[in-house]
Amino acid sequence: MIINLDLVDIWREIYPETRRYTWRRKTPSQQSRLDFFLISDLLSTLVTDVGIEAGYRTDHSMITLTLTLGKESRSRLLWKFNNSLLKDNLFVKEINEVIKNVTEEYAAFPYAREQIPHIPKCNMQFVISDQLFLDVLLMKIRTKTISYATMKKRQTEEKEKNLENSIQRLETKTFLTEDENRILEHDKQELIAIREKRMQGVLLRSRARWIAEGEKITKYFCGLEKRNYVSKQMLKLTLSNGEELYETHDIIKEVKRFYERLYSDRNLGNCEILDMVENIPTLTLQEKLLLEGEITLDEASLALKNMKNNKSPGSDGFTVEFFKFFWLQLGAFVVKSLNNSFRKGELSSTQKEGVIICIPKGDKAKDLIKNWRPISLLNVVYKIGSTCIA
Structure with a gap:
């Protein structure tokens, strides 16, 4: 146990x-x-x-x-795309409609609206920069996704409540007709399907090894999902002088101070960079020209294909699975945005943004800041570009 x-x-x-x-x-x-x-x-x-x-x-x-329990203050949680929506045909249809509408809205004026669907996306010109267009497009997709997911959740909860009421009403009757028995069995199966779907989400988020081993869905898995979230929280910090911190704002302040000091400028002494790199081979002009410059759709497609699924997304919330699913519709726009960044010499604000979180180091004492390590969650578009360059 x-x-x-x-x-x-x-x-x-x-x-x-x-x-x-x-x-x-x-x-x-x-x-x-x-x-x-x-x-x-x-x-x-x-x-x-x-x-x-x-x-x-x-x-x-x-x-x-x-x-000793501190007063936990929940921080604002970042939005994350729900990959299960990719199995919803109506959602996919609506997102394709969003992409179509945004493309038509920002297409350059000379285009006739009826011609836009036939123009190759890689040749499409917009009234705003390619960088800004991709950011606007993803923002519109996110807005539609949030409203659709909220609507679906409300519909599911309402359906579940109606099924519960129907089952309760029928099971309290002393005698049931053949039709009522059939309705009762149907409603039970519908309710089971709804709850099993919800439990699959719990199992997926818990990342439990018992999924493959056939463990039954129990209350334990619900607790496990919460535990995986809590395990990334610092509930207590013990300082070098023995002082103990329990309040969330005090812990955040100490973590900030620790990493500011850890990554601050240091005097490394006198050293000549040229002396350190004099024996490193250099590229020929032809090799240099081959490695630099704009990326191609094939390079970006290969980079995305090799990315692993089920990874935490960056600040924009869009997962690798989302981009893989809608790559035919979005791939050219992603490449145009990255190449626009290359010509401009600067990535867009969302491509430059990352979320830094701390995760515990194995089973070491979690009340010591040295036993946590920071990692950066970066947006998929940025990772596509950096992978192509690498």
Whole structure:
């Protein structure tokens, strides 16, 4: 149970070598530590004291556990594209319509509207820059996706509630007709389908190895999903002077200070760069011209194809799976935007943006800032460009 639920015997964690007992018998002489707290490993950093105290009117001692809980303030969460929408034909149709409408809206004036669908996307000219066009297009797609997902969620919740009411009404009847029995069975199957679909999302987000092993969907998986989120939170920090921080704003302030100091300018002493690179081979002019310049649609397509799925997206929320699915419609616009950045000498604001988060280093103590490492979540369009250059 300890292994499956990720629990720890917190008294033994704090006192690994100490021998204490919570129960005694005089005849025959026996003693054992029968009583102890099992807590989630994630809570272990919040434990400030655990003890065994003398009991009375019983042969068991009293065990105590003290936790210090800070006031957690949830930060603003970033939007993330729901890949399951790619299986929804109506959603796909609506996104294709958005791409078509935005393309027509920003196409250069000489184009006749009826000719636009027949113009190769790589040759399309817009009244705004290629950089800005891609940003506007993705913004419109995001707006449509959010409204569509909200509508679908509302419809699903309403359908689920109606099915529950129908099942409840039929099951309270003493006798059911043949038609009512058929309706009852149908409604139950519909309700099961809705809940299994929701549970598949929970399983996917939990990244549980038990999916492949056939573990049944239980309340544990719902907790596991939450646990994966909580495991990336710093609930407590212990400073070098022994001071302990529990409040969210104090922890954020200390993390910011730690990394500002870690990545600040340092005096590395005198060294000549030319002395360090004098033996490094250089490119010929032909090699240089071959490696530099604008990227092609084939290069960008190959870069995207080799990217792994199920990775966290950047600040714009669009996943690798989204771009792979709509690449025929969006690929040329992505390439035009990146090549516009090359000619301009600067990426667009969204392409330059990254989200830095801290993740814990394995099973090391999570209350020490040195046991966390920062990673950057970058947008897929930027990764396509950087992969082509690499």
